[in-house]
Amino acid sequence: MSQKRLSNDCFALPPGVQWTPVDEALSRLRNTLLPLKKTEIIPLSEAAGRILAERPNAMRDSPPTANAAVDGYGFAASSVTQGSLRLPLAEGRAAAGAPYKGSLMPGHALRILTGASLPEGLDTVVLQEEITLEGGEIHIPEGWKSGANTRPAGEDVAAETPLLQAGRRIQPQDIALLAACGISEVSVHRPLTIALLSTGDELVQTGEKAASHQIYDANRPMLKALLKGWNFNVLDLGAAPDARPEVLAQLSKGAEADAIVTTGGASAGDEDHISAALRDAGSLSLWRIAIKPGRPLALGLWEGTPVFGLPGNPVAAFVTALVFLRPSLFQMAGQGWQIPAPTLLPAAFKKSKKQGRREYLRARRTGSGIEIFHSEGSGRISGLSWATGLVELPDEAAEITLGDPVRYTPFEAYGIF
Ligand code: AMP
Ligand code: MG
Secondary structure, three states: OOOOOOOOOOOOOOOOOOOEEHHHHHHHHHHHOOOOOOEEEEEHHHOOOOEEOOOOEOOOOEOOOOEEOOOEEEEOHHHOOOOOEEEEEEEEEEEOOEOOOOOOOOOOEEEEOOOOEOOOOOOEEEEHHHOEEEOOEEEEOOOOOOOOOEEOOOOOEOOOOEOOOOOOEOOHHHHHHHHHOOOOEEEEEOOOEEEEEEEOOOEEOOOOOOOOOOEEOOHHHHHHHHHHHOOOEEEEEEEEOOOHHHHHHHHHHHOOOOEEEEEOOOOOOOOOHHHHHHHHOOOOEEEEEEEEOOOEEEEEEEOOEEEEEEOOOHHHHHHHHHHHHHHHHHHHOOOOOOOOOOEEEEEOOOEEEOOOOEEEEEEEEEOOEEEEOOOOOOOOOHHHHHOOEEEEEOOOOEEEOOOOEEEEEEHHHHOOO
């Protein structure tokens, strides 16, 4: 199923726009892409990592009854005097899952274990380490407090309380909360399926023999891993040569998915078949983004399915995937628009930067601050493995000297581990 609600010109920029600033590009994507309303109800035990579509309400109080917080002896505070006590011990006990039947006689004490429901006539528990047991009586020293060592019903969560927010990715501890509140099923968004296509006559696949003029397709396995790490399903369309019929055929296969991501062929050159195909379909918006690396982004719809045409250079493909693709897909997946907030850290590098484009540098956090990779070449894939995150330099001109605060985002904040 695709986003049929989108129109062919949904990504169009106002006429005359030369360079689109990153923030402008982001807000256009944010305002254009809609959450796909595909939800399903699944057992709670399978919900880890899924995105909540509806906010569940607690089915019962947690804990469901007032209960003992420790192993010890309990009694009713109102049935005894203050100070030290000597109380006859009632027969039987109250344990977790095995409640005491009946009510406790006033002035008596009862053996009670952690988690046991408080029986009628028992509202106070004294730790077993604090008492002495002698001839069927327990001796409680002074200093006990009424209501001590007990937990009221609903102390943690009251029945009917709304739990968690729609759009939240369910974490293991959320499962504990929902289970404790009696919830066995949750309504979650269906994971999106993203079709992935590389383009280029020069590409061969890993494991294949490569002639000297050929290069290994590095983008598709990288993007596949990124998308899987972000909990999307991947429809792998392989690599298409720089030939229109093949590109069209693969795009049409990809239209079954919720979005199509391509790399390469996204500029306006002779062999840029992604942009050409989208242009022929009447839906191309070629965004020239004021960003380095990753300038051209070909956006459009193919048979109603959004296409994100990323650049071919692996570093540019990686950066644009983190900066533009991730929040766009999260929004479509019902997780809401999410951009990690950078941390300000001192630069361990110097750089003079021109006005007019935002720059993302491969960066590494060290004891002395943030270092950057020695080359800014967007084909230098090794810098991505060297880096621990990205540094974002502002759109304006900047003169960065040692110790200046720079905006650093670790890869983990982009969901890369
Ligand atoms: P393009 O955007 O198609 O002009 O490609 C830009 C550069 O990225 C060229 O040097 C391509 O060879 C290279 N490139 C394109 N696709 C890939 C890929 N899947 N893996 C590695 N390099 C690629
Ligand atoms: Mg190419």
